[in-house]
Amino acid sequence: MTTLRAVLVGCGAMGNNWAGIVGPRPDTEIVGLVDVVSAASAGLAERHGLEVPRFESLADALRSLDVDVVLDTAIPQTRRQIAGAAMEAGCHVLSEKPLATSVEEAQELLAISARTGQTHAVMQNRRYLAGTQGMRQLVADGAIGEVGMVCADFFLGPHFGGFREEMANVLLLDMAIHTFDQARFMTDSDAVTAWCDEFNLPGSWYKGNASALAVFEMTNGSRFCYRGSWSAQGAATPWEAEWRISGSLGTAVWDGRSAPYAEVVADSDGFMRSTRRAETTVDWAGPSGHAGCLDEMVTALVNGERPMTHSGDNAKSLGMVFAAIESAAMEERVPLRLVGNGLVPSRP
Numbered sequence: 001m002t003t004l005r006a007v008l009v010g011c012g013a014m015g016n017n018w019a020g021i022v023g024p025r026p027d028t029e030i031v032g033l034v035d036v037v038s039a040a041s042a043g044l045a046e047r048h049g050l051e052v053p054r055f056e057s058l059a060d061a062l063r064s065l066d067v068d069v070v071l072d073t074a075i076p077q078t079r080r081q082i083a084g085a086a087m088e089a090g091c092h093v094l095s096e097k098p099l100a101t102s103v104e105e106a107q108e109l110l111a112i113s114a115r116t117g118q119t120h121a122v123m124q125n126r127r128y129l130a131g132t133q134g135m136r137q138l139v140a141d142g143a144i145g146e147v148g149m150v151c152a153d154f155f156l157g158p159h160f161g162g163f164r165e166e167m168a169n170v171l172l173l174d175m176a177i178h179t180f181d182q183a184r185f186m187t188d189s190d191a192v193t194a195w196c197d198e199f200n201l202p203g204s205w206y207k208g209n210a211s212a213l214a215v216f217e218m219t220n221g222s223r224f225c226y227r228g229s230w231s232a233q234g235a236a237t238p239w240e241a242e243w244r245i246s247g248s249l250g251t252a253v254w255d256g257r258s259a260p261y262a263e264v265v266a267d268s269d270g271f272m273r274s275t276r277r278a279e280t281t282v283d284w285a286g287p288s289g290h291a292g293c294l295d296e297m298v299t300a301l302v303n304g305e306r307p308m309t310h311s312g313d314n315a316k317s318l319g320m321v322f323a324a325i326e327s328a329a330m331e332e333r334v335p336l337r338l339v340g341n342g343l344v345p346s347r348p
Helices: 013-022 038-048 058-064 076-088 103-116 130-140 162-166 170-174 176-187 289-302 311-330
Strands: 004-009 028-034 069-072 092-095 120-122 147-155 191-199 211-218 223-229 242-247 250-254 261-265 275-279 334-339 342-345
Touching: 004 013, 004 058, 004 289, 013 028, 013 038, 013 069, 013 289, 028 038, 028 058, 058 076, 069 076, 076 092, 076 103, 092 289, 103 120, 103 311, 120 311, 130 176, 130 242, 130 250, 147 176, 162 170, 170 176, 170 191, 170 211, 170 311, 176 211, 176 223, 176 242, 176 311, 191 311, 211 311, 311 334
Parallel strands: 004 028, 004 069, 069 092, 092 120, 147 223
Antiparallel strands: 147 242, 191 211, 191 334, 211 223, 242 250, 250 261, 261 275, 334 342
C-alpha cells in the first residue's frame, strides 16, 4: 500500500479536526506540523500523540522532510502562499475552503497546479452527506424530469465573535460556498450568470452584510435561488440548508435533517395533478462530512486519481461567490466566464 507522507499546516481547531481524521489512516502518515504559534503545534501533537518535528514555516518543513502532500488548514489569507509553495515544491495540496481569497489568487493556483502537475483539492464536506447524495440521485434518475428551479434557504443566527463579525461580505465569503457547491453537485450543472443583493437585517451584530438573496442561471437552463442570513434568530434552518428542486415531472425536497424525497406527477388529468411519493435509494455507508471528503481526497491521491473536489471544479463554486459579491456591489447581473478549468466572474 502506498503511504502518503503529509505535513499539516495550521494547528488550530480545523487542523485538529483534520489530524483526528487523517492521522489514524494506514495510507497516510503525518510527518510534520507547521504553525506560526509553536504552542499550537505542540498542543496538537500532544492531543493526537504525534511525535513529529514541528516548524514555524512551511519552507523549513519542506527543506527538512520528504513530503508527498501538504494538508493546509491555515487561515484563508495564507492559502495562495502555502498552496502555491507546496505545489512548486512537488507536493500535492489538500486544503480547507476557500480555494483562494480573490479571483487573481484562484487563477494563479489553478495555473500552478496545471504547470506542476500537482493536485490541489479543496474541502467541500456538504457533498458527503446522505441528504445531498439523495437529492443528486433524485435529479440524476429523472424522477422529477427536467430541472427548472432550485431553491435553498439558509437562516441561522450564530454569534461567533472575533473576525467574522468584522468581515465584509461575511455570509457570501465565509459560508455561502457550501450551499452554492451543493446546488452544483445536486444538479450536475454550473452557474452562467449571477444576480445578488446583500444587506443586513435590523439588529444584526455583523459589521459587514450578513444576509443575501441571489439568483444564478445554470448551464442546464434552470435557476438556482438562494436566500440566506447569518443574523436570523429563531426557526433556524440546518447548516445544510433546506432544499426544493422543481422539475417538469415533480419536486424533490430535503429539509436538511431527514431523508429527501420527491413528489412526482402520477396522472395527466385534473385541475391539480395527483402525485406519488418517490423515495431516494441512496445507501450512504461511507464516512460523511469532513471525514467523507478527506477519505475521498486521500484515496484518490493514493490511487493516482483526481479528487472530486479538485481546484478546477471548486473554482466553479468559488466563482459563484465572487460573482455574487460583484453583482451586489454593481447592482446588476454578472456573467461568469471560463478560466482554466473553473468559472470566475467576468471582471477581476
